[in-house]
C-alpha cells in the first residue's frame with residue numbers, strides 16, 4: 001500500500017469536492033441544469049409547502065432589491081405558483097450566490113437524488129481511498145463552497161453508493177472563505193485536531209496557501225477537467241491512489 005504522503009502524524013484529511021473528489025463539470029454541467037429544468041414542476045408540486053414558501057419569500061426580497069437597483073431581470077408573475085420560474089432560472093444562469101436560491105436548489109436536487117434521476121459523480125479512486133484512509137484510523141472531513149446539505153446529498157447518492165459513513169463532518173463557507181487561513185484554524189479547532197496533523201487536498205493553490213498558513217499539510221489535486229494544472233510549487237497528485 002502506498003502511503004507516500006500520509007504520515008503517522010496525520011490524523012485527519014480535509015477534502016475539497018469540485019476538482020478533487022468530483023469533476024468540476026458535475027456542478028456546472030449536471031446540477032445547475034437539473035435545477036433549471038426541474039424548478040417549474042417542483043414548484044407546481046411543492047410550492048405551497050412551508051419550507052418552499054420560506055425560500056420563495058427570500059427570493060422575492062431579492063427580486064425586489066434587484067428591481068429597486070434597476071437590474072434587468074425577468075418579470076415575477078405573482079398570480080401563479082410558478083410565476084417566479086423565469087427569475088429563478090435567471091439567478092441560476094448568473095450563478096448568483098443567494099441564500100434563497102441555494103436552499104431551493106438543495107430541495108430540487110434532494111428530490112432528484114431520492115427519485116433516482118440524479119446520481120453524483122466521483123472519481124473512481126475516491127471510494128477505495130475513503131475505505132483505506134478510514135481503516136488506517138484517519139478522520140475524513142469535507143470543505144466546499146456548496147452548502148453542507150448539498151455536500152451530504154452528493155456523498156449519499158454517488159454512482160458508487162452511499163459514502164457518508166466514511167465522513168466525520170462537513171464545512172461550507174459559513175465557517176469562512178476557502179482562501180482565508182482563519183477558516184482552516186476554525187476547522188482545526190472544531191474537529192479538535194492540531195492543524196499540522198490535518199492534510200488538506202484541493203485543486204486551488206490559493207486555498208492550499210490559506211491552509212498552509214494555518215499550519216496544515218497540503219496536496220494539490222490535478223484531475224481531468226480542472227481549470228489549471230499549475231501547481232505553484234505545491235506537491236501534486238492526480239489520484240488518491242498515491243495518498
Ligand SMILES: [Mg+2]
Pocket residue numbers: 016017018019020202203204
Ligand atoms: Mg475545488
